[in-house]
Amino acid sequence: MTSIRSGEVWQDTDGEMINxxxxxxxxxxxxxxxxxxxxxGETYLPEVxxxxxxxxxxxTGVSCYSSTDLMNWKKEGNVLPPVKDDPASDLHPGKVLERxxxxxxxxxxxxxxxxxxxxxxxxxxxxxxxVSDTPTGPFKYLGSFRPNKGVWPVNVTEADKKDPKAxxxxxxxxxxxxxxxxxxxxxxxxxxxxxxxxxxxxxxxSELTDDYLKTTGKYVRVFPGREMEAPAVFKRGGRYxxxxxxxxxxxxxxxxSAVADSIWGPWKExxxxxxxxxxxxxxQSQGTYVLPVGGKSDKLIFMADRWNKDNLPDSRYVWLPIGxxxxxxxxxxxxxxxxx
Numbered sequence: 001m002t003s004i005r006s007g008e009v010w011q012d013t014d015g016e017m018i019n020x021x022x023x024x025x026x027x028x029x030x031x032x033x034x035x036x037x038x039x040x041g042e043t044y045l046p047e048v049x050x051x052x053x054x055x056x057x058x059x060t061g062v063s064c065y066s067s068t069d070l071m072n073w074k075k076e077g078n079v080l081p082p083v084k085d086d087p088a089s090d091l092h093p094g095k096v097l098e099r100x101x102x103x104x105x106x107x108x109x110x111x112x113x114x115x116x117x118x119x120x121x122x123x124x125x126x127x128x129x130x131v132s133d134t135p136t137g138p139f140k141y142l143g144s145f146r147p148n149k150g151v152w153p154v155n156v157t158e159a160d161k162k163d164p165k166a167x168x169x170x171x172x173x174x175x176x177x178x179x180x181x182x183x184x185x186x187x188x189x190x191x192x193x194x195x196x197x198x199x200x201x202x203x204x205x206s207e208l209t210d211d212y213l214k215t216t217g218k219y220v221r222v223f224p225g226r227e228m229e230a231p232a233v234f235k236r237g238g239r240y241x242x243x244x245x246x247x248x249x250x251x252x253x254x255x256x257s258a259v260a261d262s263i264w265g266p267w268k269e270x271x272x273x274x275x276x277x278x279x280x281x282x283x284q285s286q287g288t289y290v291l292p293v294g295g296k297s298d299k300l301i302f303m304a305d306r307w308n309k310d311n312l313p314d315s316r317y318v319w320l321p322i323g324x325x326x327x328x329x330x331x332x333x334x335x336x337x338x339x340x
Contacts (some may be wrong), residue, residue, distance in 0.1 A: 001071040003336050006283070006318040007306055012065060012075045020063045021305050021315050024101040024182065024289035026111070026135060032291075033135045034065045034073060035100050035113070039312035058082075058093040062100045062113065064136055070293070070301075070339045079137030080113065080130055090117045090128055090144045097128065099230075099288065101183050102135070103191060105212045111135050112212040114183045114193065117144040125177035127193070129213055146175025147193060147206050147215040154264065155220045167198035168221070176204055176219075180229035182289065183208070184263075187235070192263060194231040197221075200247050203228050205263060222267050228256060234290040236297045241329060243273060243302065245286050250309035252281040257329050270328045273302075283333050285318040293339060301339070302331055 001010065010018045020036025027033075038060040062080040065073040080100070083089040091097070096118035103112050110131045117128030126146050130139035150173055152161065160168055171177060178195035185191050191208035193215060198204075203226075206219035228244040235241070240260045246253040255274055260267040274282055285304035293299035300322040308315045321337065323330045 001073075003338050004071060004319050005336050006285075006320065006334070007316045010073075010317055012073045014075060016075065017313070018065060018073060018075075018317070019313060020065060021307075021312070022099040022288050023063075023303075024099075025291045025303070026102045026104060027292070027295040028104055028111075028135055030068065031135075032067045032070060033076075033102065034067070035079070035102050036063055037098060037100065038063045038078060039315065059091050059095050059097045060093065062097070062115070062139070066136070076136040079132070080139045080141065090126075091141060095119060096122070099180055099182065101181070101289070103183050103185050103212060104135075105191075106189060108211050109133070110211070111139070112183075113139050114181060116179055116181050116195075118179070122179065125179050125197075126175075127178045127181065127195070131213070142213065145214075146171070147178055147195070148204070148217055148219050149173065149175035151217040151219070153204070153219050153221050160221075167201065171198075178204070180231065182231050182233055183212070184233040184235075185212075186263065192233075194233055194242070196229040196231070196247075198224075200227055200229060201225050203231060203244070205265075220264050222265055223258075223269075226256075230287050232287045232290045232302070234292060234297065234300055236300070236324075239327070241290075242267065243287050243290060243329065245282065250307045252284050252286055252307075254280045255282045255287060255331075259327055273322075273329045274331045276333055278333070283318055283320070283331075290322065299339075300329075 023036025059082045061078040064076040064079045067073045083091040098116040100115040113130040126144040128144045130141045132139040177197045181195040191212045193206040202224045206215040227247045230245040232243045242258045257270040257273040285306045287304045289303040291301040304318040306316040
């Protein structure tokens with residue numbers, strides 16, 4: 001590729017279609033590593049999952065591609081393959097693996113992968129964690145869990161605690177739900193988990209342990225009742241930014257943006273960052289990650305998926321540079337552009 005062309009078929013250096021959906025990019029020692037969900041085979045099977053539109057989301061693994069220019073991607077393989085002979089495994093094809101993100105821990109020298117691990121009915125709502133000594137794997141799966149078990153959020157109210165029907169109180173002893181998620185490493189090396197929780201109604205921001213393998217129990221609820229998913233987080237000028245979507249299953253909707261001076265909030269909504277034709281459906285896509293070019297915050301790329309629920313392997317990618325109008329991130333459609 002000599003440019004980025006959103007919505008078109010992207011091929012790797014072997015001429016095969018890039019298969020890395022709902023993913024994220026790690027920049028490490030001058031190379032970009034793109035991780036994503038591998039989608040294979042027929043995908044619209046109504047009998048499989050009626051509550052979620054019948055779309056089949058079997059675990060087929062996590063792909064990895066490498067690049068030095070963000071346009072030409074070399075396939076590094078399936079770095080977290082499915083476990084086909086164990087139906088109880090989170091990695092069995094009959095389970096769900098979504099939105100893999102990889103971060104590097106400078107203290108442990110480990111590459112840590114987080115993803116949404118679930119059952120076909122989306123009832124598990126857990127985090128899956130895997131580690132590797134190299135960015136291209138193979139990753140060793142450590143298991144899944146619900147974060148913040150037995151712990152109230154920092155900003156909990158007495159009313160929250162006393163409402164037994166609310167998801168927050170309901171899930172206290174089991175651990176809080178985690179569906180669409182991302183992980184973010186701050187300038188000081190602290191890691192954080194952003195996850196759609198409470199039946200997707202409220203976003204939770206959780207502190208990670210120093211090894212990035214668990215949550216510490218310190219977390220906050222943000223945007224209660226706003227039903228945000230597909231969180232993408234970045235930092236610019238010392239402030240924290242979020243771009244997320246509403247919850248409309250595979251159908252695109254208007255993106256939302258927000259800013260905070262502290263990762264713990266308070267967070268202020270800034271509205272839809274998209275401008276122009278099809279801004280109300282995020283240019284027919286849903287965000288998955290914000291990539292700081294070269295690991296710096298002065299050039300930022302919004303990564304999104306143009307989902308095709310009837311043929312998930314043919315879901316396309318939408319990548320756009322992020323501009324700013326004051327404090328608000330802004331996205332304009334560009335059919336073709338180059339990262340520089």
